[in-house]
Amino acid sequence: MNRIQVKTVLNKHKRRDAWFLDDYSVNPYVGCSFNCLYCYVKESKYGKNAGNLSAKINAPEVLKEQLRRRAKKKEYGIIAISSSTELYMNIERKFNLTREILQVILKYKFPVHILTKSTAVLRDIDLLKEIDEKANLPEDLNRIGHGTIISFSFSTLDENLAKIVEPGAPKPKERLQALQKCIEEGLLTGICFIPVLPFLSDSEENLDEMIKTAKDYGANFVLVGALTLFGEKATDCKTRYFKFLEKYYPELIPKYEALFKKSFQPAKRYQKSLEERAKRICDKYGVKNRIIDVAISNTSSSLKMST
Ligand code: SF4
Structure with a gap:
């Protein structure tokens, strides 16, 4: 585990993400210990050190200055945490960077979109509720009516398959229980069924089960997205994923x-x-397949992985 100092931590997107609605993203860590087979964080295009687990130890301090300037100019926008790491890995217990970052976000009244596979998000419910009430949404997103959005991501509900493809993440059932708790706390919370795994979790029955489960747990929305596979090097997700297929599903x-x-x-x-299919099944169960309908020319998402 490396400790690194960064000069900047707030990334401003060229355009708002059409699915996750964020204008900014913040990543407290580099790399991820959950080791999902389909994750492209370790991929070569992010540089040779992209997968090394590192804590950006001065991130809260740097973010403070960056948000102070943005808030002064009223450049409010949803901040996605995290787009390229898991914000609630076990090392968060030691470094507390995510919590400190949320405190800074609360101070400057920015809205957040939490993207997680972890149940540890429940630790920060107090802060997330305060952000939910106090954040300034950009004017065109005011109708969301929430300063906090939480998305729990899944690639399957099958516990055995999840153990192989997402070895470091909490079990799907535990994520669902955490989701339910967030909903009970009044937070806008949904499911990212991203990535759906071809021939493994993409059948009509799989989609129906996921969306029905979302309905049963009270999820406010379900986003569904396909698998992407990048790279040719040993640590790239395409190589790792095909090794997994060779071992378990050569056919x-x-x-x-x-x-x-x-x-x-x-x-x-x-x-x-x-x-x-996702839209049809969402309609069948009366579950939204978007957080809100927004008019954005680019209908794709840059966070399709997703954490
Ligand atoms: S997909 Fe998300 S949780 Fe999984 S390894 Fe990548 S960053 Fe971590």
Whole structure:
């Protein structure tokens, strides 16, 4: 575990993310100990040290100055935490960076979108409720009516499969219980069924089960997105994912090759069909398939992985 000093921690996006609605992102850590097979954080394009677990020990201090300047100019926008790491890894107990960052966000009244696979988010419910009440949303997002959004991400509800593809993350059932608690606390909370795993968690039954479960647990929304696979190096997610297929599902390799061909994403018709099926099943259960409907020209998301 490295301790690093950073010069900047608040990333301003060129345009708002169409799915997660964030204008900014903050990552308290580099790398992630949850080790999801499909995660592209370790991927070569992020640089050779991108996967080394590091704590940005001065992140709260740096964020304070960056948000002070943005708040002065009233440049409010939703801050996604975290887009390229898990903000509630076990090391958070030692470093407390996420909590300190939330305290800074509360001080400057910015709204947040928490993206997590961890139940440890419950530790910060007090701060998240305060942010929910006090944050200044950008004018065009005022109708959200919440300063805090929480998304719990899943790639499957199958505990055995989850143990293999997301070895360091809490069990899906535990995530659902944490989600329920956040909803009981009055926070806008939903499910990111991202990435859906082709031929493993993308059947009609799998989608129905996930969206029905979301309904049963009271989720406010369900976002559904396809798997992406990047890179050719040993630590890249495409290589790791195909090794997993070789070991557990060799019969699926030709199907994946046909679906992805040379691309990092599955064929367009697959993506379209997934989107249509998800929408149809969300309609069936009366669950929203977006946080809110927003008019944004780019309908894709840069956070599709997602943490
Ligand atoms: S997908 Fe998210 S939780 Fe999984 S390893 Fe990547 S950053 Fe961590």
